[in-house]
Amino acid sequence: MRGPASLLLTALAAVLLLSACGTERADTRDGGPGAVTPTSGTQVTDPGIDGVRITSVTLPSSSPSPGRGHSVTADRLPGDSGISAAYEVTNRGTEAMTYTILVDFTDAAGQVMGNTRETVRAVGAGKSVRGIVGPGVVAPGSSSVTRAEVADVTRVPADEAPAEAGDCPSSGIRVFADEGDAAMGLRVVGLRLENCGSRDHFVNGYPLLELLDDNREPVDGVRILKGSGGITTGAGPDEAPEPVTLKPGETAIATLVWRNTTASGMPVTVPYVRVRAHAGADPVMVTPGLDLGTTGELGVRPWRRAPR
Structure with a gap:
């Protein structure tokens, strides 16, 4: 018969073994159901349109995770939806171009919850520019945003792009x-x-x-x-x-x-x-x-x- 000290050591060993197993199941490397929500940028494998792609999406902590490594959770700030998308524009051409991009923010069913249009000026040949956009106004009670995607891209030679409001070309x-x-x-x-x-x-x-x-x-x-x-x-x-x-x-x-x-x-x-x-x-x-x-x-x- 084992003494009290022996039984206590056996129980302690079992607890340590169970704890170790639980930690292994939560390892984010397997991407399984037990994966921990990432806390830093995660690459999005969307090829994008005409050299413009979404690289990550930031969602408020109350939003459901879209899975497949598309999001980063963040606390909601006062007056901020807590939703944004990081994008990258790569000019694969031979002259500087000005891009206008439309980014749609959608729910899990693909319904557009909000969108925004962004102009990225004078991206040099062979260069990349990165930025962040939000979804604009998202109606209260709308389904939660789970992803963002590039919906449309236009690009014009930088020296022919319409001037920004407040800027005046040399022509006057x-x-x-x-x-x-x-x-x-x-x-x-x-x-x-x-x-x-x-x-x-x-x-x-x-x-x-x-x-x-x-x-x-x-x-x-x-x-x-x-x-x-x-x-x-x-x-x-x-x-x-x-x-x-x-x-x-x-x-x-x-x-x-x-x-x-x-x-x-x-x-x-x-x-x-x-x-x-x-x-x-x-x-x-x-x-x-x-x-x-x-x-x-x-x-x-x-x-x-x-x-x-």
């Missing part, structure tokens, strides 16, 4: 496209010309347009119409061009109008438009995403002074 004019409007298959996008310089600027007529494909090569087979009457009467009557003199701080607007009707043939999409405010002006490349269907037509209205 800033050209950019607005968000546009769509209804019943009719599409309307405004081109805006802002006199951000210190002297008056004069325009008369139509902006000069070059339609470009995904590789920023010219698109054939699309007629650019002066005016929109041949496409719709919904944009108002066509008017002849008139001289417009913009004082510093004033803006002119020209309108692109098209339909996305699809009949027989191959639908045409024009992701990029190179714009010159007038002959001799520096080119600016905008990304209105012209879904022209099979219409083969794009209407452009002349420059008009924008309402104050």
Whole structure:
């Protein structure tokens, strides 16, 4: 018969053995159900789009882990959703490019809970740039975000990218496209010309347009119409061009109008438009995403002074 001291040593050995087994099951190296939530960045194996990819997602500690090493948990700060995504932009081309990326934040079922658009300027050839974005406003009561993904990427030569608000090119004019409007298959996008310089600027007529494909090569087979009457009467009557003199701080607007009707043939999409405010002006490349269907037509209205 064993004495009390022997029984105590046997019990202590059993407890130590069980503790050791439990620690082995929680080892994160096997990635199994017992894996401990990581506390540092974890690589995401998403290949991304056009050299843009998500590298990790940070979720608040109350959110469920998406598994497969996609997230890092973090405590929620006051006024902060606690959700963000780290991204990497790699320029594999031969010239500096400005990227505009759309990142979707989704739940486990793939439903988009929030998204954000980010512009990454002048990424040099062969260079990579990293950053962090949040999901914008996530509606209360929405399903928890579990992952982020790159939804869309556009990229234009850095020296043709629209200037940021508050920045003024050496030309003294800033050209950019607005968000546009769509209804019943009719599409309307405004081109805006802002006199951000210190002297008056004069325009008369139509902006000069070059339609470009995904590789920023010219698109054939699309007629650019002066005016929109041949496409719709919904944009108002066509008017002849008139001289417009913009004082510093004033803006002119020209309108692109098209339909996305699809009949027989191959639908045409024009992701990029190179714009010159007038002959001799520096080119600016905008990304209105012209879904022209099979219409083969794009209407452009002349420059008009924008309402104050």
